[in-house]
Amino acid sequence: xxxxxxxxxxxxxxxxxxxxxxxxxxxxxxxxxxxxxxxxxxxxxxxxxxxxxxxxxxxxxxxxxxxxxxxxxxxxxxxxxxxxxxxxxxxxxxxxxxxxxxxxxxxxxxxxxxxxxxxxxxxxxxxxxxxxxxxxxxxxxxxxxxxxxxxxxxxxxxxxxxxxxxxxxxxxxxxxxxxxxxxxxxxxxxxxxxxxxxxxxxxxxxxxxxxxxxxxxxxxxxxxxxxxxxxxxxxxxxxxxxxxxxxxxxxxxxxxxxxxxxxxxxxxxxxxxxxxxxxxxxxxxxxxxxxxxxxxxxxxxxxxxxxxxxxxxxxxxxxxxxxxxxxxxxxxxxxxxxxxxxxxxxxxxxxxxxxxxxxxxxxxxxxxxxxxxxxxxxxxxxxxxxxxxxxxxxxxxxxxxxxxxxxxxxxxxxxxxxxxxxxxxxxxxxxxxxxxxxxxxxxxxxxxxxxxxxxxxxxxxxxxxxxxxxxxxxxxxx
Amino acid sequence: xxxxxxxxxxxxxxxxxxxxxxxxxxxxxxxxxxxxxxxxxxxxxxxxxxxxxxxxxxxxxxxxxxxxxxxxxxxxxxxxxxxxxxxxxxxxxxxxxxxxxxxxxxxxxxxxxxxxxxxxxxxxxxxxxxxxxxxxxxxxxxxxxxxxxxxxxxxxxxxxxxxxxxxxxxxxxxxxxxxxxxxxxxxxxxxxxxxxxxxxxxxxxxxxxxxxxxxxxxxxxxxxxxxxxxxxxxxxxxxxxxxxxxxxxxxxxxxxxxxxxxxxxxxxxxxxxxxxxxxxxxxxxxxxxxxxxxxxxxxxxxxxxxxxxxxxxxxxxxxxxxxxxxxxxxxxxxxxxxxxxxxxxxxxxxxxxxxxxxxxxxxxxxxxxxxxxxxxxxxxxxxxxxxxxxxxxxxxxxxxxxxxxxxxxxxxxxxxxxxxxxxxxxxxxxxxxxxxxxxxxxxxxxxxxxxxxxxxxxxxxxxxxxxxxxxxxxxxxx
Numbered sequence: 034x035x036x037x038x039x040x041x042x043x044x045x046x047x048x049x050x051x052x053x054x055x056x057x058x059x060x061x062x063x064x065x066x067x068x069x070x071x072x073x074x075x076x077x078x079x080x081x082x083x084x085x086x087x088x089x090x091x092x093x094x095x096x097x098x099x100x101x102x103x104x105x106x107x108x109x110x111x112x113x114x115x116x117x118x119x120x121x122x123x124x125x126x127x128x129x130x131x132x133x134x135x136x137x138x139x140x141x142x143x144x145x146x147x148x149x150x151x152x153x154x155x156x157x158x159x160x161x162x163x164x165x166x167x168x169x170x171x172x173x174x175x176x177x178x179x180x181x182x183x184x185x186x187x188x189x190x191x192x193x194x195x196x197x198x199x200x201x202x203x204x205x206x207x208x209x210x211x212x213x214x215x216x217x218x219x220x221x222x223x224x225x226x227x228x229x230x231x232x233x234x235x236x237x238x239x240x241x242x243x244x245x246x247x248x249x250x251x252x253x254x255x256x257x258x259x260x261x262x263x264x265x266x267x268x269x270x271x272x273x274x275x276x277x278x279x280x281x282x283x284x285x286x287x288x289x290x291x292x293x294x295x296x297x298x299x300x301x302x303x304x305x306x307x308x309x310x311x312x313x314x315x316x317x318x319x320x321x322x323x324x325x326x327x328x329x330x331x332x333x334x335x336x337x338x339x340x341x342x343x344x345x346x347x348x349x350x351x352x353x354x355x356x357x358x359x360x361x362x363x364x365x366x367x368x369x370x371x372x373x374x375x376x377x378x379x380x381x382x383x384x385x386x387x388x389x390x391x392x393x394x395x396x397x398x399x400x401x402x403x404x405x406x407x408x409x410x411x412x413x414x415x416x417x418x419x420x421x422x423x424x425x426x427x428x429x430x431x432x433x434x435x436x437x438x439x440x441x442x443x444x445x446x447x448x449x450x451x452x453x454x455x456x457x458x459x460x461x462x463x464x465x466x467x468x469x470x471x472x473x474x475x476x477x478x479x480x481x482x483x484x485x486x487x488x489x490x491x492x493x494x495x496x497x498x499x500x501x502x503x504x505x506x507x508x509x510x511x
Numbered sequence: 512x513x514x515x516x517x518x519x520x521x522x523x524x525x526x527x528x529x530x531x532x533x534x535x536x537x538x539x540x541x542x543x544x545x546x547x548x549x550x551x552x553x554x555x556x557x558x559x560x561x562x563x564x565x566x567x568x569x570x571x572x573x574x575x576x577x578x579x580x581x582x583x584x585x586x587x588x589x590x591x592x593x594x595x596x597x598x599x600x601x602x603x604x605x606x607x608x609x610x611x612x613x614x615x616x617x618x619x620x621x622x623x624x625x626x627x628x629x630x631x632x633x634x635x636x637x638x639x640x641x642x643x644x645x646x647x648x649x650x651x652x653x654x655x656x657x658x659x660x661x662x663x664x665x666x667x668x669x670x671x672x673x674x675x676x677x678x679x680x681x682x683x684x685x686x687x688x689x690x691x692x693x694x695x696x697x698x699x700x701x702x703x704x705x706x707x708x709x710x711x712x713x714x715x716x717x718x719x720x721x722x723x724x725x726x727x728x729x730x731x732x733x734x735x736x737x738x739x740x741x742x743x744x745x746x747x748x749x750x751x752x753x754x755x756x757x758x759x760x761x762x763x764x765x766x767x768x769x770x771x772x773x774x775x776x777x778x779x780x781x782x783x784x785x786x787x788x789x790x791x792x793x794x795x796x797x798x799x800x801x802x803x804x805x806x807x808x809x810x811x812x813x814x815x816x817x818x819x820x821x822x823x824x825x826x827x828x829x830x831x832x833x834x835x836x837x838x839x840x841x842x843x844x845x846x847x848x849x850x851x852x853x854x855x856x857x858x859x860x861x862x863x864x865x866x867x868x869x870x871x872x873x874x875x876x877x878x879x880x881x882x883x884x885x886x887x888x889x890x891x892x893x894x895x896x897x898x899x900x901x902x903x904x905x906x907x908x909x910x911x912x913x914x915x916x917x918x919x920x921x922x923x924x925x926x927x928x929x930x931x932x933x934x935x936x937x938x939x940x941x942x943x944x945x946x947x948x949x950x951x952x953x954x955x956x957x958x959x960x961x962x963x964x965x966x967x968x969x970x971x972x973x974x975x976x977x978x979x980x981x982x983x984x985x986x987x988x989x
Binding site: 064066067068071072073074075076079080082083099100101102103104105106107108111123124125126127128129130131132133134140141143150153154169173174176178190192 | 542544545546549550551552553554557558560561577578579580581582583584585586589601602603604605606607608609610611612618619621628631632647651652654656668670
């Protein structure tokens, strides 16, 4: 029975795409709904999203962010206020044309993103410098009429947060863009144990209407990139389109500067594809809804279940979320199930352990067995920290083992042909060179600029030989 | 300037409806958006909703509820599966007819409620008794094409939670219905300090498709009723419509039993209309986002602001959310603003207080001033409890002062003409009698049955004189 469970999961290195959908299904994270292109987020998946929300929301609020909620609908004329924006989104929105039995005078779309709604509010709310800044965020659902669906990675409807801020000065807005980019960086590396390649997008990969886009790019176990969070600086373009101006201290009318930044349920896909293994999901302890699953051995022997429950209460009192699996399945089946679900720790406890005053803690990521006395339970805090760090280090080693670098075009072709991963090359700031590389390497697109590695005067674009402006990471993306 | 602030609020007893909208506007809780019928939930309002969510969600989870997220769209054929349900909702939903540039083959509505989506999932997921029960909830947004809008009370889009559960037996489902009704009762009375008249709805006021509806009815300061939470028992009607059956232990196919239960952002309206006064909002301490606002007196004198900040840190360390108003406005203006926002406590602290090693705490609900030494700050916990209880008691007195009871029709007419509030009367179980009373009293509709007050064999329906089945509360409703 235990074997059967694992047999439902395709080995990861045999077929990564199948492995992914198998893990999502067997861990009951989400499910295709009968509403085409939309997902049902089931308890196991949604609980991860709740933990992501709680963690990230606290980080936002520590920087002064306030949460709001703006409408789910956007009238067509409002979506059309900023030219690049409507061009980017109109082909992929769902249109409401009837309310009850009446045809609407103007059709409205379900928001694909809410820049236009925020600007619409601000043009009413902003009068003077005293009204600024606005540092707002909302946790909500958005809809984009995608043709294909992959659990967490691509679906018509997805859950996310979208932060929107408005400032009196260019500098303050730019600083906020970078500040939120750093919040994402810290969250992804610290809480999700996901190492990143991060930085500015090139001019051709920015968000529709943005002046700068900062991105956190994670490397999945198949070497592909998952854009895990982005932070956009709009300058004054967007607010100017909406006529948002403020009176400064000298009573002069002045432009406002805007940012927006978001992270979505895609990040659950990143957790799965960075940390998962052949046995299923592996959740970093900091984000796991249940940290410890106690599996009693010889459960029906006197005192075993009592001791298991006593131990569970102790874990929970310490704030370490713990459950006991007291169903009538075999321990082997329960082990397999706990492993599929990615619960970071399993406790094995049977009559002999109880006699010895101890229990066995098993780490999900490396199967390490740790024997602990009942009065040593607080040691688990250190073990949690250790596991979180080890998971990051392991993923970081994988990332660095698959980071390549070259200034020679033929070598670039060789690298992209023979390896999975990202490759960094010097590039001029020309869309044509990016497009050519993408086409010529079978899909390696520009992920972001390496801000720390500056080009020299003599550095040449790997494609065209003209002077390079930046070192840029390329990778195949989800 | 301080006077001006309050002058923006119509006195409560002069015009209750104007007072309500003034408070919502001046406390910046929410705002009419340019999307007709939809609201912008601003930071001050949304923060209250976040606290409601956190509190209630914990109560749900303590009873074993798991959170999920199901799609925002419902195909028309799915909405139509249960006859009474589609009849109730079809006239008031928003229809999506286009995706991108393509006309849809089947139109879909934005969910007005999600019973049909849950049943659609369950008909796929339920096979045997081992799969049951499902005890699920989601926090989301719903849309109903209303004609009129009143902040928090009525709008096309509103935020809520909708719990949906599926059980193997009638008894278990009925028990869950009542359990969640009690969770709401406890939450509303304990956390929002709102006293209730609560019980079963009569047969004519139930939710579309339900067999029983339990309701929590709160009395607003104008004597009108606000339905603040409902819990529905569907029996097996809904699941049967969807063909959801399970194999029991004896391998017989068996019906499932369903419940649903919800509480929405209307509850914010209830807080305002139960507790608010001429100076603005009054928030019960347990639900207030900011519990204490420190307003320094003679702020620019040396040491005042430092001491204010030191005190703020102490409050926050104790988990009592506290802010300092260090803007360049006058203390009088700041007092008025803190009062409008309904922040439960104000701290006044100036040079003389600091010299005496003390500060003054002012209760928002009754203006009581309490002088505390700096090392007595923990006394605030008791003061919070006291204020929460006093607010409940005050509202409870108001409720009981406006609860009437009669078995004589002429007296009922007199009571409803001369008083605001609810009136309890014996009633037969006939829709016509309910309708007649509503028409004849200018709008007193049946709110709920008093389950503790049983009719005698000789008790007669106040309207028709036939034997009464129940004592029923009537009131004008929002």
